[in-house]
Amino acid sequence: MDTAGVPNFIRTLAIIILCYYLFKFAMRLLAPYLIQKVAKKAEEHIKKQFEQQQQNHQSTPENKEEIPKKDKKVVGDYIDYEEVD
Structure with missing residues (x-):
């Protein structure tokens, strides 16, 4: 079993960087x-x-011909309330 060491870390880092630059290059070609x-x-x-x-x-x-629209709706009777003391 391999343990995580400096060579494995460097190899992983190199793969990530390589993938990044390959993706960047491919997008430069494919983007247009x-x-x-x-x-x-x-x-x-x-x-x-x-x-x-x-x-x-x-x-x-x-x-x-335009049909004239009703301006006001009939909603009911208007009731004026007064306060009773």
Whole structure:
């Protein structure tokens, strides 16, 4: 059974540092590709939403008469209370 010693610690530290730099290098190569892919998906999503919005506006008639809305709701009778001493 190996005990934790200085050589094992140095080897582990070297592996961690190597993995860090390999990850950093890979991200430098892959990041532009990933960003383009995400931007393209976002653009497609925005176009789809815009087209749906345009279809909704075109499907509603423009000469639609507006129905006047009631300004006040009738909630009941108004009762004025007075304090009695």
